[in-house]
Amino acid sequence: MLKIGVIILQVCFLHVFLFLGMALKHILPLPIPASMFGLFLLFLALYCKVIKLEWVEQGAKWLMAELLLFFIPSAVGIVNYEQIISIQGLEIVVLIAISTMIVMGMTAITAERILARKRSERH
Amino acid sequence: MMIVFTILTYFLYLFSKKVYGKIPFPIFQPLLLAPILLIMLITIMHVSANQYLEDAKWLSHMLGPATIAFAVPIYKHFSTIKKYMVTILISITTGTLVAIFSTYLLSKLIHLNSDFLISILPRSITTPIAIEVSKEIGGLPTLTTVFVIITGVMGGVVGPAVLKWLSIKTPIAKGLALGMGAHGVGTNKAMEYGKQEEVFSSIAMIFAAFITLGWGTLFILFI
Incomplete structure (x- = not known):
């Protein structure tokens, strides 16, 4: 029960960075979303020891672990796009599957080649 | 009604997690x-999708703080990031280009x-940034969200x-690929592999988002 309380409190505290991110977005007219500004600010606050890791660690861990939950409403919203589902739905899903396979494959191969080269240079 | 659908979503999520844990x-x-x-449930209950979305909107709102939360693994593993900076930058830059061009072709x-074509281009990055890129290049943000979700699934x-x-062996390459290819959902998957995969997946997700944002800006400037 105590752990749940800590998580709730820390998730609330993380909202402070969301609001700061919103404020920063207001000042800087860059096409970067408030949450990314927030991410950057939280990183800076941790790095400059303005806040302690323990203040956010549990809450952040929970948010990241339950990330899929927050995507579910948007996934349900897909039914609003009958056009996609009825006309080209299957084609689009196949397109995305194939493209994602190529992306993951190329990224993994590139990373592994660079790592292998690094390793051989060291020996 | 608000609480009902939020709670229902949460329980069905827990149920699905349990099922997936038993039968992966x-x-x-x-x-x-x-x-x-x-x-299926809202169809049986004669509740429209928009009504459901209105009630469960604060769950989607949590994507904001959840994105911010990724600062924690980045901070904790900052020395690792610095050590592998070149590997991360080259592989994620490659990944973003492959994502955009393969999707386009x-x-x-x-x-x-054309509406769909432009909206689908930023599909492989995390929702909040994909929406920004979509707006920048003249796509429809809601449509982009749908493509981002399908990419995750x-x-x-x-x-x-x-x-x-491809018999990828290094945890670094596995993590980078999952985060690059399927944003937060890939990172969630990476957690099943291990700590290093998870860290590199979060890193990939964030770098992919920023680099794609950069491509979006270049696109506007030159096309």
């Missing part, structure tokens, strides 16, 4: 099973109309298979 088939992953059950192949399905076929 791709079709049972929570981001596929839970929405299917919810769509395949979309042309199936004659996707498909990434969870094909990701482990791709890594296995």
Whole structure:
């Protein structure tokens, strides 16, 4: 029960960075979303020891672990796009599957080649 | 009504997680099973999708703080990031270009109309940034969200298979590929592999988002 309380409190505290991110977005007219500004600010606050890791660690861990939950409403919203589902739905899903396979494959191969080269240079 | 659908979503999510834990088939992953059950349920209850979305909107709102939360693993593993900076930058830059161009070419192949074509381009990055890029290049943000979700679902399905076929061994490469290919959902998948995979997946997700944002800006400036 105590752990749940800590998580709730820390998730609330993380909202402070969301609001700061919103404020920063207001000042800087860059096409970067408030949450990314927030991410950057939280990183800076941790790095400059303005806040302690323990203040956010549990809450952040929970948010990241339950990330899929927050995507579910948007996934349900897909039914609003009958056009996609009825006309080209299957084609689009196949397109995305194939493209994602190529992306993951190329990224993994590139990373592994660079790592292998690094390793051989060291020996 | 508000609480009802939020609680219902939460319980169906927990249920799906349990099912997937017992029977780890791709079709049972929570981001596929839970929405299917919810769509069936609201259809039976004669509740419109918009009404459901209105009630469950604060769950989507949590994506904001959840994105911010990724600062924690980055901070904790900052020295590792610095150590592998070149590997990260080269592989993620490659990944973003492959994502954009393969999506573009395949979309042309199936004659996707232009609204859809532009909206689908930023599909492989995390929702909040994908929406920004979509707006920048003249796409429809809601449509982009749909493509981002489909990417997440498909990434969870094909990701482990791709890594296995190509016999990718290093945790760094596995993590980078999952985060690059399927944003937060890929990172969630990476957690099943291990700590290092998870860290590099979060890193990939953030770098992919920023680099794609950069491509978007270049696109506007030169095209």
